Amino acid sequence: MYLLSVREHIMIAHSFVGAIFGPAQGLHGATFVVDAEFRRRQLSPEGLVVDIGAASVLLKDVLAPLNYQNLDELPEFKGRNTTTEFLAGDIHRKLAAGIRAGALGADGPALDSLRITLSESHVAWGAYDAPLNEGAK
Amino acid sequence: MYLLSVREHIMIAHSFVGAIFGPAQGLHGATFVVDAEFRRRQLSPEGLVVDIGAASVLLKDVLAPLNYQNLDELPEFKGRNTTTEFLAGDIHRKLAAGIRAGALGADGPALDSLRITLSESHVAWGAYDAPLNEGAK
Amino acid sequence: MYLLSVREHIMIAHSFVGAIFGPAQGLHGATFVVDAEFRRRQLSPEGLVVDIGAASVLLKDVLAPLNYQNLDELPEFKGRNTTTEFLAGDIHRKLAAGIRAGALGADGPALDSLRITLSESHVAWGAYDAPLNEGAK
Amino acid sequence: MYLLSVREHIMIAHSFVGAIFGPAQGLHGATFVVDAEFRRRQLSPEGLVVDIGAASVLLKDVLAPLNYQNLDELPEFKGRNTTTEFLAGDIHRKLAAGIRAGALGADGPALDSLRITLSESHVAWGAYDAPLNEGAK
Amino acid sequence: MYLLSVREHIMIAHSFVGAIFGPAQGLHGATFVVDAEFRRRQLSPEGLVVDIGAASVLLKDVLAPLNYQNLDELPEFKGRNTTTEFLAGDIHRKLAAGIRAGALGADGPALDSLRITLSESHVAWGAYDAPLNEGAK
Amino acid sequence: MYLLSVREHIMIAHSFVGAIFGPAQGLHGATFVVDAEFRRRQLSPEGLVVDIGAASVLLKDVLAPLNYQNLDELPEFKGRNTTTEFLAGDIHRKLAAGIRAGALGADGPALDSLRITLSESHVAWGAYDAPLNEGAK
Numbered sequence: 001m002y003l004l005s006v007r008e009h010i011m012i013a014h015s016f017v018g019a020i021f022g023p024a025q026g027l028h029g030a031t032f033v034v035d036a037e038f039r040r041r042q043l044s045p046e047g048l049v050v051d052i053g054a055a056s057v058l059l060k061d062v063l064a065p066l067n068y069q070n071l072d073e074l075p076e077f078k079g080r081n082t083t084t085e086f087l088a089g090d091i092h093r094k095l096a097a098g099i100r101a102g103a104l105g106a107d108g109p110a111l112d113s114l115r116i117t118l119s120e121s122h123v124a125w126g127a128y129d130a131p132l133n134e135g136a137k
Numbered sequence: 138m139y140l141l142s143v144r145e146h147i148m149i150a151h152s153f154v155g156a157i158f159g160p161a162q163g164l165h166g167a168t169f170v171v172d173a174e175f176r177r178r179q180l181s182p183e184g185l186v187v188d189i190g191a192a193s194v195l196l197k198d199v200l201a202p203l204n205y206q207n208l209d210e211l212p213e214f215k216g217r218n219t220t221t222e223f224l225a226g227d228i229h230r231k232l233a234a235g236i237r238a239g240a241l242g243a244d245g246p247a248l249d250s251l252r253i254t255l256s257e258s259h260v261a262w263g264a265y266d267a268p269l270n271e272g273a274k
Numbered sequence: 275m276y277l278l279s280v281r282e283h284i285m286i287a288h289s290f291v292g293a294i295f296g297p298a299q300g301l302h303g304a305t306f307v308v309d310a311e312f313r314r315r316q317l318s319p320e321g322l323v324v325d326i327g328a329a330s331v332l333l334k335d336v337l338a339p340l341n342y343q344n345l346d347e348l349p350e351f352k353g354r355n356t357t358t359e360f361l362a363g364d365i366h367r368k369l370a371a372g373i374r375a376g377a378l379g380a381d382g383p384a385l386d387s388l389r390i391t392l393s394e395s396h397v398a399w400g401a402y403d404a405p406l407n408e409g410a411k
Numbered sequence: 412m413y414l415l416s417v418r419e420h421i422m423i424a425h426s427f428v429g430a431i432f433g434p435a436q437g438l439h440g441a442t443f444v445v446d447a448e449f450r451r452r453q454l455s456p457e458g459l460v461v462d463i464g465a466a467s468v469l470l471k472d473v474l475a476p477l478n479y480q481n482l483d484e485l486p487e488f489k490g491r492n493t494t495t496e497f498l499a500g501d502i503h504r505k506l507a508a509g510i511r512a513g514a515l516g517a518d519g520p521a522l523d524s525l526r527i528t529l530s531e532s533h534v535a536w537g538a539y540d541a542p543l544n545e546g547a548k
Numbered sequence: 549m550y551l552l553s554v555r556e557h558i559m560i561a562h563s564f565v566g567a568i569f570g571p572a573q574g575l576h577g578a579t580f581v582v583d584a585e586f587r588r589r590q591l592s593p594e595g596l597v598v599d600i601g602a603a604s605v606l607l608k609d610v611l612a613p614l615n616y617q618n619l620d621e622l623p624e625f626k627g628r629n630t631t632t633e634f635l636a637g638d639i640h641r642k643l644a645a646g647i648r649a650g651a652l653g654a655d656g657p658a659l660d661s662l663r664i665t666l667s668e669s670h671v672a673w674g675a676y677d678a679p680l681n682e683g684a685k
Numbered sequence: 686m687y688l689l690s691v692r693e694h695i696m697i698a699h700s701f702v703g704a705i706f707g708p709a710q711g712l713h714g715a716t717f718v719v720d721a722e723f724r725r726r727q728l729s730p731e732g733l734v735v736d737i738g739a740a741s742v743l744l745k746d747v748l749a750p751l752n753y754q755n756l757d758e759l760p761e762f763k764g765r766n767t768t769t770e771f772l773a774g775d776i777h778r779k780l781a782a783g784i785r786a787g788a789l790g791a792d793g794p795a796l797d798s799l800r801i802t803l804s805e806s807h808v809a810w811g812a813y814d815a816p817l818n819e820g821a822k
Contacts, residue, residue: 265413277773317771674689674734
């Protein structure tokens with residue numbers, strides 16, 4: 001399997017609901033360094049997993065509506081805890097949709113799977129990893 | 138698959154038996170930066186793979202008896218080379234036991250697999266990765 | 275000059291005032307990985323710049339009132355933009371006060387200077403660096 | 412599964428053919444930080460995945476003919492775009508051949524799979540991951 | 549002193565003249581991860597060392613004519629070895645000129661010094677550090 | 686000022702004397718990732734701070750007698766706590782002596798200062814920084 005990964009970051013505010021979250025129940029925030037790792041069984045004729053430029057644009061486009069936001073106020077996350085692992089799944093779902101919509105051109109249908117990793121600090125990260133024809137559940 | 142990883146570190150002394158180890162046959166030591174990566178198919182109702190606080194406590198508890206020790210003197214490692222990859226398996230086994238004993242509460246039985254990675258320098262790391270119902274062999 | 279550095283992190287929400295901040299005028303957040311770097315001309319009799327345990331406790335104590343907070347709601351920051359570089363200065367000032375108050379014991383008066391670095395992502399960081407008898411201005 | 416990874420780097424020049432590559436069609440270059448990650452189901456009697464010294468020598472030997480070269484002038488790459496992911500596959504193929512030729516001694520046949528990762532910057536990397544009895548396609 | 553640092557990268561080809569360079573006398577290449585670290589004694593009224601957006605644009609503008617180039621073919625480097633440390637000085641000189649030309653607005657004249665660091669691999673980096681009213685010599 | 690830095694690592698055992706060290710009074714160990722950062726006001730005619738190959742050889746030579754050792758048993762450290770910051774000073778002193786003895790050829794006398802940084806984990810490092818004509822005190 002061939003893999004290619006590109007990196008961006010977002011800076012968001014949010015809070016969590018549930019005693020398990022302790023002080024993180026208050027409004028706080030995070031920088032998430034986001035890695036999108038694309039996988040493909042055979043390279044394209046040009047020798048690529050995906051066009052790295054197109055992959056970066058797609059990742060930026062998916063992240064833009066989240067960046068510099070208070071996630072508590074976004075209707076799409078109403079009633080959900082936007083944990084690191086949940087957001088990794090959410091971003092996976094949105095990239096998968098973008099790929100199905102043609103954002104990566106002919107490379108899109110050739111992709112096998114995708115992993116989204118969100119590093120939240122030097123000591124913790126979360127991720128979602130799934131085949132692309134299955135999407136994030 | 139959803140993933141969550143937490144990081145701790147230990148500083149230990151040890152020596153190895155066998156000509157293959159060259160100068161590492163002498164008593165020396167290492168800092169191991171330890172990543173414990175938990176995997177789960179569906180998130181908990183709170184949106185979690187595991188409670189990151191509980192996971193950190195469990196990892197610290199498992200590492201505490203090794204930290205600041207000369208591993209050559211611990212009875213449990215008698216006759217074994219405590220290589221990076223062996224220790225990754227050992228720590229995996231102990232975390233798996235802690236999870237079975239309830240250290241992660243209701244999240245424990247929902248976990249699918251666990252990877253323990255020990256980074257020993259900027260140029261080398263070892264790991265053990267296995268399903269949680271199987272444990273480290 | 276001898277140096278010793280310890281690392282912690284905080285996760286905060288905040289917003290900025292001023293057109294120059296663009297989308298960062300909205301409520302968002304950040305993870306700040308905080309390095310406190312202590313400097314001293316001669317080592318202590320034990321061979322130390324500072325007791326690394328005491329330094330970590332002091333840094334954690336200084337960061338605790340900021341961690342998991344919305345900085346916009348803290349009276350001490352009223353009317354200030356809590357930029358990365360401003361916060362580095364603020365944390366410097368508070369560590370310097372803690373050192374003057376004896377938090378590092380006999381090592382405190384022997385220190386020459388202190389640098390506080392806040393890494394906000396994989397592409398940007400801010401810092402404040404000043405002698406300890408002068409403090410952050 | 413047990414894993415062990417070692418790291419080296421190469422500094423090469425190359426150019427790409429195809430409009431998709433934009434400015435990278437011109438002669439440019441890259442530092443590739445190369446991680447070779449070996450996997451094995453059971454440890455050796457010495458407690459190893461592979462002898463880390465032998466693994467490093469093999470990796471260096473495989474990389475030496477590429478290091479400090481203009482890849483456009485190497486006959487083996489004639490008519491190919493030496494993209495990050497292509498090179499990961501190429502290095503995988505060469506390590507697999509070295510292992511089959513006995514470079515890792517008795518540890519070689521015991522290996523299950525191998526991953527080669529080439530980090531090209533702080534924001535992008537490519538890799539090839541495959542079983543060792545199958546090789547890079 | 550307050551500090552703020554932003555990061556970009558370039559991928560270039562070049563060769564060196566002189567027996568001291570060994571195999572690096574041949575045409576090869578490098579990824580340089582470039583950190584531009586701005587220093588200022590007092591923060592701006594907005595709480596900034598520099599506008600991070602303007603700083604990033606200036607750094608990108610200075611790097612653009614070098615990125616994806618064979619430095620051996622650029623007239624400005626004729627007869628010079630474009631070593632890591634030389635390039636750090638060159639980029640420093642160009643940023644300093646941009647600042648003097650007003651690229652950072654009112655923040656420019658308030659800056660005290662600038663450091664440019666080029667990381668060429670996981671084991672080596674070069675830098676140039678100088679006051680801004682003096683420039684790179 | 687121009688700077689160039691090279692990296693190596695050592696893996697050692699040691700123990701500390703003094704209640705302040707808590708559990709680190711027992712025999713334990715550490716990996717130290719060692720950065721040697723050379724500084725020079727003007728580049729050499731070849732465009733260098735130092736020959737990176739010669740600098741790496743010197744650093745390796747200085748570290749070799751420490752690597753894979755129990756520092757408690759080395760006569761040179763008798764009665765000393767081999768803390769991270771102390772070792773940084775010790776390695777600085779030895780590199781400075783090597784430079785004075787000609788290990789870096791004509792580049793040696795042109796050097797202004799040297800910094801040795803020892804990273805002991807992902808959360809702590811120590812260093813010693815001094816002019817080269819003064820040496821480590």
